[in-house]
Amino acid sequence: xxxxxxxxxxxxxxxxxxxxxxRGSVRPVTATTRSKAAGPVVVGATIAMGLMAGLxxxxxVSVMPGLAAGDDRTYVTAMRHINESIENGMFGLVFVGAFLxxxxxxxxxxxxxxxxxxxxxxxxxxxxxxxxxVTMGVNIPLNNELAAAGDPARIHDLxxxxxxxxxTWVATNMLRTALCTAGLLALTRSLVLHGRDSR
Numbered sequence: 001x002x003x004x005x006x007x008x009x010x011x012x013x014x015x016x017x018x019x020x021x022x023r024g025s026v027r028p029v030t031a032t033t034r035s036k037a038a039g040p041v042v043v044g045a046t047i048a049m050g051l052m053a054g055l056x057x058x059x060x061v062s063v064m065p066g067l068a069a070g071d072d073r074t075y076v077t078a079m080r081h082i083n084e085s086i087e088n089g090m091f092g093l094v095f096v097g098a099f100l101x102x103x104x105x106x107x108x109x110x111x112x113x114x115x116x117x118x119x120x121x122x123x124x125x126x127x128x129x130x131x132x133x134v135t136m137g138v139n140i141p142l143n144n145e146l147a148a149a150g151d152p153a154r155i156h157d158l159x160x161x162x163x164x165x166x167x168t169w170v171a172t173n174m175l176r177t178a179l180c181t182a183g184l185l186a187l188t189r190s191l192v193l194h195g196r197d198s199r
Contacts, residue, residue: 038108042121042194045105046187048098049124052131053180060177064170072158076146079165083143098180099128102187109190114197120190127183131176138172 063082067075106121142165149155 038105038112038114038117039194039198041101041108042105042117042187042191045098045101045121045124046184046191048094048101049128049180049184049187051094052098052128053177053184056173056177056180059173060170064166064173068166072162073152075162075166076149076152076155076158079143080146080152083147099125099132102128102183105187105190109194114194117190117193117197120186120193124183124186124190127179127186131179131183134172134176134179139169139176142169 067078070078102121102125106118106125109118109121146161146165149161152158155161
């Protein structure tokens with residue numbers, strides 16, 4: 001005796017079940033998802049910016065004044081060692097991470113509809129970009145020139161090299177401190193606005 005009912009192939013049933021599981025587990029990136037991520041990202045950006053501002057500030061108030069009290073050979077030798085030591089993974093992570101986190105924070109705040117918080121985070125991004133430009137355009141070339149001079153014991157005119165390096169490097173580092181501190185204040189304002197809008 002034959003039945004008039006048609007049966008669904010097992011393979012089709014399995015595919016439908018798998019597709020359903022995939023659709024249920026892979027959620028699209030929605031405005032709600034971005035809104036939830038915006039808070040932690042702006043917190044991370046604020047911390048990274050604070051670390052960079054603190055690093056530059058430490059040079060302003062302790063490292064450079066301390067080196068200024070020493071003789072020319074001590075100054076040049078110490079700066080060479082500092083420049084070599086700072087090239088490590090931790091510094092690189094914070095140096096680049098401050099830029100990435102701040103930019104992403106501004107984007108997430110904008111996508112979440114928090115216009116004022118996004119504007120403050122965007123301002124912090126621009127301030128840090130200027131700090132990066134100063135670093136790449138002035139401080140790093142000066143560091144490289146100091147390194148290229150070779151062993152301080154073999155440099156004939158240490159006083160001239162120090163004079164060429166010290167004034168410009170100190171001034172631009174103060175500028176970096178000011179820029180990163182302003183960026184930190186802007187991110188703090190963005191964080192406060194984010195908290196208010198999330199209530």
